[in-house]
Amino acid sequence: MNVKLPLKASNKPIIWSLFAAGGTVTALLFPALILLFALAVPFGLLPAELFSYDRIQGMLDNTFIKLIVFALLFLSIWHAAHRMRITAHDFGIRADGFIAFLFYSIALLATILLVIALF
Amino acid sequence: MKLTNGNYVRPPARYSWWLRQGRYFRYMMRELSSLFVGIFSIIMICGLYQLSQGEAQFTAFTSSLWNNFWWLSVITFLFVTYHSYSWFIVTPKAMPLRFSGKKVAPWIIIGAHMILWLICSIFIWFIFTNGGAQ
Numbered sequence: 001m002n003v004k005l006p007l008k009a010s011n012k013p014i015i016w017s018l019f020a021a022g023g024t025v026t027a028l029l030f031p032a033l034i035l036l037f038a039l040a041v042p043f044g045l046l047p048a049e050l051f052s053y054d055r056i057q058g059m060l061d062n063t064f065i066k067l068i069v070f071a072l073l074f075l076s077i078w079h080a081a082h083r084m085r086i087t088a089h090d091f092g093i094r095a096d097g098f099i100a101f102l103f104y105s106i107a108l109l110a111t112i113l114l115v116i117a118l119f
Numbered sequence: 120m121k122l123t124n125g126n127y128v129r130p131p132a133r134y135s136w137w138l139r140q141g142r143y144f145r146y147m148m149r150e151l152s153s154l155f156v157g158i159f160s161i162i163m164i165c166g167l168y169q170l171s172q173g174e175a176q177f178t179a180f181t182s183s184l185w186n187n188f189w190w191l192s193v194i195t196f197l198f199v200t201y202h203s204y205s206w207f208i209v210t211p212k213a214m215p216l217r218f219s220g221k222k223v224a225p226w227i228i229i230g231a232h233m234i235l236w237l238i239c240s241i242f243i244w245f246i247f248t249n250g251g252a253q
Contacts, residue, residue: 041185076156083156
């Protein structure tokens with residue numbers, strides 16, 4: 001086929017590269033982060049003092065660390081929201097407009113809370 | 120189900136199709152892992168918010184996470200680890216590489232990602248336990 005298609009600007013490459021970036025950073029970092037922050041203390045792998053208010057606050061005083069934390073959580077929450085929207089369809093829920101509104105709203109609220117918490 | 124023209128069709132199992140075969144089930148578990156990615160992201164964001172509210176709120180948050188919700192963390196850890204594994208297993212299909220004209224073997228691409236995952240995990244753990252305030 002030799003049909004000339006009109007060049008049309010699409011937001012899909014940007015959205016999909018963000019989605020893929022979210023999936024990749026989540027895959028690389030989340031298991032270790034959950035083990036570290038949520039499981040290490042209850043399972044006795046690390047002492048609770050490592051997670052003291054002063055220590056964590058001190059780490060987040062570093063702007064570079066702050067930006068990394070922001071980027072990681074921003075990408076992961078939007079990755080999850082978009083994928084949950086698709087998964088809802090696979091589970092037989094056909095109200096895509098409502099589902100999209102619901103999950104993207106949660107992601108937006110979480111992003112706002114993250115900005116308030118960090119900056 | 121009888122159609123108006125008299126023919127019969129089997130209605131699709133809209134809600135339960137994924138329980139029929141092992142690979143459908145694994146696909147669904149892989150996609151469902153995103154729910155747990157979302158849950159843990161929100162837990163982390165809430166933790167950061169409580170941190171910004173002061174020491175008492177942050178301590179209340181960590182003790183609740185560790186004492187009351189450790190079971191949720193275990194489930195989340197299992198699903199998120201499955202997300203990582205399944206994400207790296209498909210990398211040769213998502214980004215087929217060519218090196219000097221030859222296709223790179225899938226196991227090399229998968230293996231490189233798995234090793235990167237291991238290095239990142241050890242790095243995070245080491246930086247957190249040894250770094251920070253001197």
